[in-house]
Amino acid sequence: MHTSFPHPTVQRCIVIIGKENTGKSQLVASLTGRSPYSTNFRGSTVTCETYPGDRVTFVDTPGILYRSDTATTRVALEQLQRHDTILLVVKATHVDEDLADLLPLVDGKQGLVVMTFWDKVLSSELTQQAIYRWQQATHLPLIPVDARHLTATQCQDIQAAIEQPTALSTQPQPMALGWRIEPCPTLLEHPRLGWLLAIALLLIPAVLAVWFANTLAAIADPPIQGLVKPTVEALSSLPSLPREILTGRYGLVTMGPLLFVWAVPTVILYALFLGAYKASGLVERITIALHPLLRPFGLSGRDLVRVIMGFGCNVPAVISTRACSSCSRKTCISAIAFGSACSYQLGATLGVFSAANLPYLVVPYLAYLTITTLIYTRLIAPKSARSPQNSLMIEHRTFLEVPRWSAIWREMQGTLSQFFTNAIPIFLVITLIASALDWLGILNGLSWLISPAMALFHLPPVAASPVILASIRKDGLLLFAEPNTVSLLSPVQI
Template sequence: MLSRHLRPTAARRSVALIGFESAGKSALFRGLTGNDTGEEANFRGSTVQARRAALGFDHELVDLPGLKSGDDSRTTREAVAELGAADKVVLVVRGTHSALELLLLLEAVPLGQRPAMLVLTFADKVSGSAHELERHYAGTLGIPVHAVDARTLAPDLKQRLLRSLEEAAPVRRQPACVVPPPGAAPADAPAPKAIGFDSPHLGAPLAGLAALLLFAVPVLLAYLLSTSLQPLLERFAIDPVKSGLAGLPPLLEAAAAGDYGVLTLGLYSFLWAFPVVLLLGISLALTEESGLKDRITDALDPWMRRIGLSGRDLIPVLSGFGCNVVAVFQSRACGSCTRKSCVSLIAFGSACSYQIGASLSIFGSAGRPWLFLPYIALLAGAGALHTRIWNRGAAGVPEPGYAPRTFLQRPGLRAVSWRVRAVVKQFALQAMPIFIGICAAAALLQWSGAMNMLSRWAAPLLGLLNLPAEAAGGVLFSILRKDGLLVLNQGEGRFIGEMSAGQTFVLVYLASTLTACLVTLWTVRRELGWAFAGSLAGKQAATSLATTAVLALLVARI
């Protein structure tokens, strides 16, 4: 697991950063190494795997996952276990909560006689003397101590921190070390600014509305952009391509410019999917970097507990709206009694960026973009019901341990731009090549007659749901990847445009929930085993077919 990433090289000594979530470890990692990973974020659980980078010529810095007090998550267990590989340890504690946090950290971390130093973060927010805190803890612990603002680490301070690593020493434990000196900031002040999400009565509804807007606004903007550009794309790209390739052999013409053509369907689908991926990536990055994402998940904790999850488990679920595979890895931060339930909700209800782009494309091609909002609402409701039904026998959700409220801050352009670049790169180098392969496979199946055969086989089932047999291709390719839905745009949207609003809605829901995509299922298999992955797929198919049948019946009566 993490051990193969953490073992230090023979030439360098390993220095591990250890602390609670939101302590500022990842920002400190970037400031010390100059490694612009872009992975540091102002929300809990942003590091689920260790990161490492060179620190000068003779040290290697390792950023371990954040700890959670009283937690048994995989990330917490591995962070503590793998600490044994480190030659030196940097304890990272929020200066604003130093007394409580340092006590809990020293109880949780087996330091032994390893040399250590202490870094007090959020020094700019300490209401008192940060230098007094430094002197107090240095005297009582017997190790180097520095108070810093990890987000803006000046070069001279960086050099002082590096020099202090050479002076690191075993911690001299004393009861006084957890008591701040007179005149310094108390353990619980200053508290991060309270906002509407923190209200005991209005917090959850406001957070639910914010979560909806987090996706609705970028999706609406993407729809308006794609709608305005579609006539230009058809006039200056798709139509000329079809005319220019009209004389090719039938197989090549079908593969390049047919209903499922790489150049025709590929261009059309890129127009609808890419703006969603880009704008949703910006929205998520801003929310994460500002600290709002953590406030939203905390506020929704009571609602999440009703389906057997906690507010913390909502972080991987929200991450799933970017990529389900990333979300499954993020679920390592969930407690052992809720992780499988969280993964189940991700697989069913977290519509990834590509699924969102594809479904919006289908609804837009049908001339009914307004179907997107009830579609997302249905995914959330059915996903919650699915999770509650299939995981009702799981152990109860533990009460949250030490989880301090995250400070709100202005998102940094550097971190936000990195996140957006990463999303665009993933879309261009991973998603689109796979979709182009799907287009080529679909064109081959159509040319060979296999698509017609598949449609005949699926006709009885689709007929029960009042769906045309020709829609079988979209259902099949959505199993491979969620953006496989885009093959329903065949004929530049003519096929989907001939269906009723109810049929379109039922078809998109069925195709997007029948199972998680194969890449996600493979990741679940690697993380939780074959048995759970197979069970998850079977349960999701059962829920999808049952709820689709009910939905089709309701649509037929309207």
């Protein structure tokens, strides 16, 4: 009996090439049904992401920053050399410029051209005729789409072009389509007011997060404390060590409500605001507005985006510096390590401010972080990074969009996951260790040893224990919010 086996389907690999912020990640997500992590600010994709399909595997490369030396641009060009079939993505608003820059890079390959951001172009008979004439002159498929809302017909056209790819060539010289569309300027582009508005917009998320969390905590704290009090009384008969671990100065029952009433709402709200900024494209506008102020300190506006990302989690922020210029990348990483308060530190710090009923301290706190970080980067930045000739490498102004909840949620997930899966468990372990050390009398001994140092900073001896534990873990700062500690501290000391 003869048995035949079906031939395995050959999996084709399609490399997606395009400049930054052209919607490459959203396009491949719409084609494959998978959600992209990248959002509406430049350099979101910092490594090659693979999207396997039925017969096609898409490789989403980092955006090419023309005339740049970023590591992500080099990664994209390496992928371009390794594969022959290309899905070239250009932006409809700057289509002639993108084609002129990118077609020479893919000369000799085969594939198709997809034109995103078509919703920004007023579709008319004239624009359709221009596309048709371009296709006839170049013998290349040019498919206009809105990557966020891909129609079934557009998906079929792209799939058909992938099945029968066309040779990509700059000969004959492509004709111009003849339009260019720029986003409307805002106050952020104002030469005198832009930087002031940008700084205000950076402060607003933290201020609002603390204010909302403080308001919520003022409502939730009394009933929660009322629920905790009977528990504390019920546990008072336990042996001394378990009682100290559960209801002592740093016990789980004592510190738990503080964490969930004050710190958690602050982190959630800050992640929400920052996610909305990124998804709307506002971060990109802030980047451009603040670049002239940052250049003397060895940073660029592009680096600022990564430093802001560090306020969620330092690790992905450092990874994303691959999209920064080589002359400023080390300085940017140092700025993240020195001045980006991750969700652990930020949540703990803002939680202390809220517990002390001093939410306005968030403004001088952020100002202090900013000033000290700028002084530090000024000292370590190479001279080339501080040069007036070091212009901002950026292609075009980003279109502002009303952020979708799905995009905001994608941005929030990383910060919240880090906070709930790492920061909270570690903080609970800190409370266990602190309670045990307090029960053994070790904290009192250490406090006595460093009390002279506390006096140098005009801090009470009771602040020594939180200082010791906060030096081990950032979220140990929350111990400053312990009622017997925070009540002894003035606003300046806090």
